[in-house]
Amino acid sequence: MRFAVLATAAALALLLAPAPALAQDCPKTTLGDIEDEVMCPICGTPLGLASEAPQAQQQRAFIEDQIADCRSKEEIKTALVAQFGEGVLALPGDESGEDDVGDVLVYAIPAAAILLALGGIAFAVLRWRRGDRTGRRSGEPAVAGSDTARLDADIERYDL
Amino acid sequence: MRRLLAPVPVAVIGVVVALVALLAYGLASNEPDRGIEKALQQGEREEAPELILPRLSGDGEGSLDDYRGQVVVLNFWASWCEPCRDESPLLQRWHERLEKRDATVLGVDAFDEIGRARAFVDKYGLTYPMLRDGAGDTRERFGILGFPETFVIDREGRIAAFARGPVGEEFMRERVVPLLREQA
Numbered sequence: 193m194r195f196a197v198l199a200t201a202a203a204l205a206l207l208l209a210p211a212p213a214l215a216q217d218c219p220k221t222t223l224g225d226i227e228d229e230v231m232c233p234i235c236g237t238p239l240g241l242a243s244e245a246p247q248a249q250q251q252r253a254f255i256e257d258q259i260a261d262c263r264s265k266e267e268i269k270t271a272l273v274a275q276f277g278e279g280v281l282a283l284p285g286d287e288s289g290e291d292d293v294g295d296v297l298v299y300a301i302p303a304a305a306i307l308l309a310l311g312g313i314a315f316a317v318l319r320w321r322r323g324d325r326t327g328r329r330s331g332e333p334a335v336a337g338s339d340t341a342r343l344d345a346d347i348e349r350y351d352l
Numbered sequence: 353m354r355r356l357l358a359p360v361p362v363a364v365i366g367v368v369v370a371l372v373a374l375l376a377y378g379l380a381s382n383e384p385d386r387g388i389e390k391a392l393q394q395g396e397r398e399e400a401p402e403l404i405l406p407r408l409s410g411d412g413e414g415s416l417d418d419y420r421g422q423v424v425v426l427n428f429w430a431s432w433c434e435p436c437r438d439e440s441p442l443l444q445r446w447h448e449r450l451e452k453r454d455a456t457v458l459g460v461d462a463f464d465e466i467g468r469a470r471a472f473v474d475k476y477g478l479t480y481p482m483l484r485d486g487a488g489d490t491r492e493r494f495g496i497l498g499f500p501e502t503f504v505i506d507r508e509g510r511i512a513a514f515a516r517g518p519v520g521e522e523f524m525r526e527r528v529v530p531l532l533r534e535q536a
Binding site for chain 1: 360363367374430431432433434463464465466468486487488489
């Protein structure tokens with residue numbers, strides 16, 4: 193009898209074991225994690241920056257519902273695209289092909305800025321090294337001529 | 353003068369000019385088309401832009417052309433838009449009057465979540481046809497700045513009036529009713 197009770201308890205424990213594990217898996221993401229990666233289309237800003245806009249509030253409520261349904265970040269993004277179109281993703285470029293120049297600039301400007309900064313650093317380093325060399329060279333004649341002769345005499349006098 | 357032509361000042365000036373040009377481009381490309389507004393100010397009626405969208409009910413597609421020959425009160429709205437809630441009962445009342453006179457209200461739900469939009473339609477008992485523009489693709493074409501906005505289309509498919517913000521009885525009587533007497 194005692195064995196049967198123990199066996200039943202063990203079986204129940206095994207059956208119930210996956211439940212907390214599932215609970216730990218859900219939620220799979222957070223509102224804050226998604227907010228930075230999606231746009232509030234009507235505000236024209238990332239959702240995280242559109243705090244008071246009514247559409248942003250609706251989008252947040254939608255995301256929270258999806259999180260409560262244990263959807264992953266990617267699943268929620270797909271659901272957002274189904275509701276609000278590709279423009280909801282905080283990525284340059286869209287299916288319409290409109291504003292192509294803007295899409296290219298989004299990638300080109302940071303690259304150009306990095307190249308410009310590297311060029312500036314290289315230019316500054318070159319100037320600094322050239323200045324240093326010139327300074328050293330210009331320093332040489334300062335101790336030449338009569339000063340050199342006096343310096344030699346001093347060294348001899350003090351037996352240095 | 354020679355200092356100004358040195359490589360560093362030239363590069364700095366170039367970067368500043370490029371940034372200003374980029375800013376100007378960004379502002380210009382985000383500015384909605386105000387052609388409709390300008391045409392109406394000059395007393396002209398411009399052809400309404402093409403509008404083909406899925407129906408909010410999910411039952412196929414609908415277009416503005418489906419209503420050619422009718423006066424159409426084209427209303428852009430969203431369920432999250434508070435003034436749209438105040439305006440909807442008036443639009444429903446007017447739709448009931450207009451449909452007897454070969455005219456209709458046509459709703460376009462934009463930038464909205466479909467479930468909430470359908471709940472909005474049920475809540476306010478809106479029986480006029482509804483299209484859905486979830487991504488807001490029509491916004492630029494119609495030069496929409498906010499919600500709600502309403503365009504009155506005459507029987508020839510031209511924009512005869514428009515209102516930014518909610519419409520009232522006065523707008524409907526002054527801008528819509530006269531069009532009902534016009535022939536296609």
